Amino acid sequence: MGRIPYWNISYGILIDAFAIPFVALFVYGMYRWWKLIRQGRARIRPDFPGKLGPIYLRALFTKGILGTKIYKKPYTGIAHGCLFWGMVLLFIGTALVFLNVLFGVPVFNGIFNRWFMSFTLDLAGLAALGGLLFLLIRRGFFSPERLTVPKERNGFISIVILLGLILVTGFLAEAARIAYNGTDPGAFVGNWLAQNTPLAHLAAGSITPDVIAGTWFPPLFGDTQGWLVFHQYMWWMHGLLALAFIAYIPYSPLVHVVLAPVNAALADPLPGPKMGVMDFSSFEDEEAEDTPPLGAAKLTDFTYKRLIDYTTCLWCGRCHEVCPAAQTGKTLSPKGVMVTLAEYLQQGKLEDESLVDAVSSDAVFSCTTCAACMEACPVCINQPKTIMKLRQHLIMERSEIPELMGKAHSSLELRQHPFFGTGAGQKDWRKDLEVPIFEAGKTEYLLWIGCSVTYEERAQKIAREMVNILDHAGVSYGILEEARCTGDPAKQMGNEFLFNELAEQNIEEFSELGVKKIITLCPHCYNSFVRHYSKLGGVYEVTPHSVFIKVLMESGKLNLTKSTKTICYHDPCYLGRRNNILDEPREVVSSIGELVEMPRNRRESFCCGGGGGNYWAEEEGTRINQVRTREALDTNADVIATACPFCLLMITDGSKKFTEEQKAFDIAELVSMQLKDD
Amino acid sequence: MHIAVLAKVVPDYEVPAGDFELSDNRAHSRYTRMMGLYDENAIETGVQLKEKYSASLTIISYGAEDDIPVLRKAIAMGAEKLVLVTGQSDDASVIAANLKMAIDNLGDVDLILAGQQSADMDRGVVHGTLAEMLGLTFIPQVSKIESENGGWKISQLTETGSRDLQFNGKGVFSITSIPENVPRIPAVRAIFAAKKKPVEKVAEVESNAMGIEEVSVEIPTMDSVCEFLPVEDVGETVKTLLTKLREERYL
Numbered sequence: 001m002g003r004i005p006y007w008n009i010s011y012g013i014l015i016d017a018f019a020i021p022f023v024a025l026f027v028y029g030m031y032r033w034w035k036l037i038r039q040g041r042a043r044i045r046p047d048f049p050g051k052l053g054p055i056y057l058r059a060l061f062t063k064g065i066l067g068t069k070i071y072k073k074p075y076t077g078i079a080h081g082c083l084f085w086g087m088v089l090l091f092i093g094t095a096l097v098f099l100n101v102l103f104g105v106p107v108f109n110g111i112f113n114r115w116f117m118s119f120t121l122d123l124a125g126l127a128a129l130g131g132l133l134f135l136l137i138r139r140g141f142f143s144p145e146r147l148t149v150p151k152e153r154n155g156f157i158s159i160v161i162l163l164g165l166i167l168v169t170g171f172l173a174e175a176a177r178i179a180y181n182g183t184d185p186g187a188f189v190g191n192w193l194a195q196n197t198p199l200a201h202l203a204a205g206s207i208t209p210d211v212i213a214g215t216w217f218p219p220l221f222g223d224t225q226g227w228l229v230f231h232q233y234m235w236w237m238h239g240l241l242a243l244a245f246i247a248y249i250p251y252s253p254l255v256h257v258v259l260a261p262v263n264a265a266l267a268d269p270l271p272g273p274k275m276g277v278m279d280f281s282s283f284e285d286e287e288a289e290d291t292p293p294l295g296a297a298k299l300t301d302f303t304y305k306r307l308i309d310y311t312t313c314l315w316c317g318r319c320h321e322v323c324p325a326a327q328t329g330k331t332l333s334p335k336g337v338m339v340t341l342a343e344y345l346q347q348g349k350l351e352d353e354s355l356v357d358a359v360s361s362d363a364v365f366s367c368t369t370c371a372a373c374m375e376a377c378p379v380c381i382n383q384p385k386t387i388m389k390l391r392q393h394l395i396m397e398r399s400e401i402p403e404l405m406g407k408a409h410s411s412l413e414l415r416q417h418p419f420f421g422t423g424a425g426q427k428d429w430r431k432d433l434e435v436p437i438f439e440a441g442k443t444e445y446l447l448w449i450g451c452s453v454t455y456e457e458r459a460q461k462i463a464r465e466m467v468n469i470l471d472h473a474g475v476s477y478g479i480l481e482e483a484r485c486t487g488d489p490a491k492q493m494g495n496e497f498l499f500n501e502l503a504e505q506n507i508e509e510f511s512e513l514g515v516k517k518i519i520t521l522c523p524h525c526y527n528s529f530v531r532h533y534s535k536l537g538g539v540y541e542v543t544p545h546s547v548f549i550k551v552l553m554e555s556g557k558l559n560l561t562k563s564t565k566t567i568c569y570h571d572p573c574y575l576g577r578r579n580n581i582l583d584e585p586r587e588v589v590s591s592i593g594e595l596v597e598m599p600r601n602r603r604e605s606f607c608c609g610g611g612g613g614n615y616w617a618e619e620e621g622t623r624i625n626q627v628r629t630r631e632a633l634d635t636n637a638d639v640i641a642t643a644c645p646f647c648l649l650m651i652t653d654g655s656k657k658f659t660e661e662q663k664a665f666d667i668a669e670l671v672s673m674q675l676k677d678d
Numbered sequence: 679m680h681i682a683v684l685a686k687v688v689p690d691y692e693v694p695a696g697d698f699e700l701s702d703n704r705a706h707s708r709y710t711r712m713m714g715l716y717d718e719n720a721i722e723t724g725v726q727l728k729e730k731y732s733a734s735l736t737i738i739s740y741g742a743e744d745d746i747p748v749l750r751k752a753i754a755m756g757a758e759k760l761v762l763v764t765g766q767s768d769d770a771s772v773i774a775a776n777l778k779m780a781i782d783n784l785g786d787v788d789l790i791l792a793g794q795q796s797a798d799m800d801r802g803v804v805h806g807t808l809a810e811m812l813g814l815t816f817i818p819q820v821s822k823i824e825s826e827n828g829g830w831k832i833s834q835l836t837e838t839g840s841r842d843l844q845f846n847g848k849g850v851f852s853i854t855s856i857p858e859n860v861p862r863i864p865a866v867r868a869i870f871a872a873k874k875k876p877v878e879k880v881a882e883v884e885s886n887a888m889g890i891e892e893v894s895v896e897i898p899t900m901d902s903v904c905e906f907l908p909v910e911d912v913g914e915t916v917k918t919l920l921t922k923l924r925e926e927r928y929l
């Protein structure tokens with residue numbers, strides 16, 4: 001005979017009726033969030049394959065529903081997975097019971113009853129309980145620092161107690177039912193409890209008040225029918241607590257259960273913060289009544305997506321743990337930023353312009369825009385975009401910028417390059433070298449030199465060696481007569497206006513010259529061309545030099561010898577994490593020596609400290625470049641290779657603390673050294 | 679209160695020595711033009727005074743019309759208008775006479791600020807000459823200005839130390855560079871607003887040049903000489919290095 005739903009429960013249907021106010025509370029709570037979130041700014045998104053309106057379907061399924069990013073930390077990931085999926089299965093089981101009661105859906109018969117309603121649901125409950133216990137023990141005894149700095153979230157214990165009670169009462173109600181009705185095949189937890197606890201005595205009718213007094217059972221049952229009352233107690237407690245849990249979701253940190261999939265579904269899967277470009281036309285327009293805010297001074301200046309970010313944040317601190325600024329004693333903690341904004345949102349301070357000061361401008365300018373935080377975040381939050389929006393406000397509306405960065409900014413504004421006080425002239429890098437100038441209609445590739453390679457002596461070698469490689473391979477290339485900057489440093493410092501000005505000048509020159517294909521030496525230039533110039537009308541085929549070298553190697557145009565050197569490759573953030581170019585530089589390195597990896601590599605690579613305009617920063621605390629260089633030197637590799645002039649300069653500087661040897665080289669320098677004479 | 683700041687547009691003053699060249703005895707025209715280094719400090723000081731004492735602020739420049747886009751930056755920093763006397767003279771007396779004409783035209787100027795010295799000629803004489811012509815007091819190398827009891831409390835900062843002064847009436851101050859007057863980056867809205875603010879162009883007036891004739895102009899040549907100093911004791915080596923740099927007049 002199948003199981004009888006609501007067995008031993010009079011008016012069991014009431015639990016379904018009670019569900020209505022609890023669900024209404026849930027809906028109301030979510031509506032309150034929605035009301036807050038919709039005070040942000042809507043945004044228009046370009047179409048993207050695999051999108052349904054604003055929803056990225058693949059991301060919804062993988063990062064949102066499956067929660068794939070949470071498993072990057074395997075233990076906590078599995079614990080969360082057990083808890084979440086256990087609860088999901090139990091919820092499905094409960095919904096099936098409901099369908100059985102209302103519509104007679106036959107869920108309590110045959111194989112389905114045994115293997116799903118009994119076995120699977122017991123397993124789900126056990127997994128959820130196990131996950132919960134793991135999280136409780138870890139929080140209680142081995143709490144990682146990331147959970148507590150700069151702030152710990154309240155509410156964990158009440159959630160654990162609530163979930164624990166739901167699971168335990170569920171099992172006890174099941175065990176009491178089994179103890180009376182006999183073994184339920186498949187319900188292995190309920191069967192075990194029924195046979196190995198005082199419930200067995202209850203069922204056998206052998207229990208007396210004396211027996212009960214000698215056990216851990218509450219002295220609830222004065223007669224042999226006590227088990228019936230016990231079952232009823234457990235059943236109602238279980239049901240009501242489960243409903244309370246649902247109602248509690250929007251009013252507690254549990255809100256992430258609903259919002260994490262939403263956030264993942266709305267997050268553009270292109271890597272990096274995706275800053276886009278700003279349109280300043282309304283500022284020129286004399287008729288325009290309203291001009292948009294430049295950056296963000298208050299919560300309502302952010303988009304819906306950002307406000308969902310702050311609501312979804314788990315305060316888990318995974319971002320804090322990987323942030324180069326936070327890990328080297330700077331004021332910035334990406335978790336701290338999210339927490340501050342979440343608190344403002346929760347307190348309804350949507351128009352409060354003290355927000356930037358609450359985050360602090362020191363913190364805002366310490367961000368290297370490396371995007372390690374985004375990579376680590378299990379719920380697809382875009383922390384750097386928030387930080388950059390605050391930075392845009394500081395510089396474009398309030399004219400605030402740290403002094404050294406301000407000097408670089410002024411130089412960029414005045415001289416179109418940020419290297420103030422440079423001792424290098426425009427043409428110094430190509431002294432005694434024959435370098436062709438790009439000729440309209442004749443030259444195929446524009447070799448884009450960029451500002452750091454032009455004006456920083458150590459980086460000049462990159463261009464010289466790349467010229468050697470291109471000559472060796474017989475590539476049709478040319479450079480611009482005048483050295484230029486893409487404007488990326490302005491963008492990173494938060495001045496989108498200056499970036500647009502510089503980019504538009506370059507686009508105009510490229511159009512005059514008919515430039516179609518570009519080789520870049522700097523990942524920041526590459527990122528600007530592919531991500532931002534295209535939005536300003538400059539669409540080119542752009543190849544970073546590391547990829548171009550790999551293509552030349554594959555087509556047999558480079559005759560290389562392999563050395564016995566061990567080479568440790570440092571991933572530049574703007575090439576690796578931000579543009580997914582991870583394999584090509586490694587293939588190049590492997591063809592000229594033996595590739596060695598640092599513990600933090602590929603998408604988990606640690607920044608050199610030079611991004612976000614912080615090449616021009618007076619760092620507080622430990623220097624980021626020294627931390628990264630130490631990590632590279634600890635591999636005992638003969639040389640450190642990279643594919644970014646800023647990384648090269650930062651690591652070269654960082655290594656001075658540890659060795660007098662020149663350890664850091666650009667990939668082009670290393671390849672050029674291994675070129676065989678034909 | 680009406681404050682006028684004198685600003686000069688000059689060729690890039692940070693061109694690396696190895697890349698610097700002359701044409702017609704002046705910096706080559708290929709170099710980017712920008713506001714003088716100390717002039718920006720003077721503008722920043724003017725803007726701060728304007729904000730503090732609700733003054734009005736005018737920028738006055740002597741130079742070419744092509745310099746207007748550069749001078750708009752000064753307006754974006756916080757000035758209300760720009761007066762440009764169009765002219766090409768390098769003569770301190772001619773420039774001062776033309777600036778005087780612009781100041782006289784404004785009529786109600788209480789305070790005239792100028793950068794300590796221009797970034798191209800490096801003379802530091804125009805403001806003194808102007809003060810003489812206007813019959814006003816000239817105070818050089820001013821780092822701080824505060825209004826006090828209807829007059830001015832002024833700090834003067836020189837290489838050898840600082841002095842606090844008190845002064846009543848109208849005056850011409852040359853402004854030196856201190857951390858507090860690092861020029862601000864104009865806010866983007868201010869840049870757009872500056873495009874709409876008035877620019878008054880005034881033709882230069884004839885005046886007598888100083889009795890000086892420029893015979894020739896030379897710029898330092900780059901010379902690389904390498905000398906190794908022993909480093910048994912770093913402190914001693916640094917002392918030796920300092921002495922040598924002083925002897926060679928690099929410091």
Ligand code: SF4
Nearest residue numbers: 323367368370371373
């Ligand atoms: S982008 Fe990098 S530096 Fe900025 S907050 Fe994230 S991890 Fe920290």
Ligand code: SF4
Nearest residue numbers: 313314316317319377
């Ligand atoms: S932003 Fe993401 S990684 Fe950082 S604390 Fe919030 S949920 Fe965790």
